[in-house]
Amino acid sequence: MNQLFKKSSSNWIRYDRYEWKTDAKGILYITPCKDAKPDLYNPLKDADNMVLSAINLGLLCMKSETSKETLKTELMNFIQKYGLLGFMTALPTTPEFITYESVYLPLNHFIKEESMSTDEYLSYFFPFEPISFAKRNRESMWNITDIDMMAITMALQNKPQAVTMSFQKEYAERYDWLVEEFKDWAFTFVTSFLYYQDLDILDEDQKRLYRQGMAAFGGIAPTYHVELLDRPTIVWDFHSLLLQIQMMFSFMLTDEKSSIKVCKHCGKAFIASRPNAEFCSPQCKNQYNVYKSRSKKMDAMDEDDD
Known part of the structure; x- marks a missing residue:
């Protein structure tokens, strides 16, 4: 797996401080604090631990006895370590959606509409303060005044515009969406683990149910480009942390050399x-x-x- 993604455009931004905020409709979001400082890092350098953290957080989300306050604390810990998931660029058919007249969305758990205007789509992720962004047909204009944001844009100038927009301090992600996403990852892991653990005692109907549950796991694949290095080389383009976790998780599940198990005592996922x-x-x-x-x-x- 490390060799497969040895060359990747995977840098991501995390802030040193985040906060919970509720909008006028009573929807809970997490967003960077006003005085938070950004940090540019490469999540794939610690991919195994990141995936395990995501799975274990999902297992916690699946437990009915887990309180909302506990989930908020654990979500905050994960996001402060790795950053927001980047739903804004993970959900559409392309992270380059700013260059299109509308945003197109495949089937997902969060937004039912198959397409919508760019302004309407952006409102899902900027619920508190509108950003200085205007779009008319395929033309758009985005004004940046924050010094940190200017530095981020310069450092990630090869990323799609929507990716750098998702690093603004005004950007926010919903609590219920985060819980649902982590649950999905944990469900996929548990499905795979139990299927092979109980394979000898499952009947055909039970096996089919497990397979159907696993078949629902998936999403938008990363794009790639070819660079002329010492030889033509594939460079993978990850435009959301969500996609990085999902891809690394997928390869860990299917890698013959990787063995993710559930601890017999505490119930947490670990690499055996x-x-x-x-x-x-x-x-x-x-x-x-x-x-x-x-x-x-x-x-x-x-x-x-x-």
Whole structure:
């Protein structure tokens, strides 16, 4: 996997501080703080840990007993470490949607319309303060006054305009969309894990249900271009953090050398160092053994009482 994406346009922006804000309709968003400072980094340098963090956050989102405040805290921790997911450029058929007369959307969980005006689409991601952007047919104009934003635009001048727009401090992403996306990743992981774990005891109808659930996983593929380096080289273009996580996750699931498992004690996803590994850490193994030992003692005491 590392070799496959050795050359990639994957740089992303994260801010050092984010905050939760509610719009006039009562919808909760997360957005960079006004005085937050941007940081340019490459998420693919730590792709395995990023994917594991995303899956474990999704597993937390799937638990009915997890409170909203807990989810907000964990979402904030993830976003402060990796940045917002970039829904704005991940959802349309192309991240170059600014150059089209309308925005076109494939089937997704978040927006039902198949197409809409660019201004209407942008309103999903700039709910608090309008940006200095005007569009008429295929022509558009975007005024930048923030010094940090100017620096970001210069550093990422080869990215589509919509990508750099998504790094503005006014940009925001919905809490419920984030929860749904992380749930999807966790559901995909659990489906794959349980399918192969229980393959021998599943009937054909159950197998078909698992396969149908897995078939629903997917999205817009990354684009690429060819550069003339020491030889013609494919350079992958990732225009959202969401797509980077999804692609790396897909390859981790299908890579014969990768083994993602669920810890037998804490229930978290981890990359197993050997095929028979059942625990994510020695601590979990010890705690599990202590728990089993206590359970056996309690069972023995119950039998004596009988």
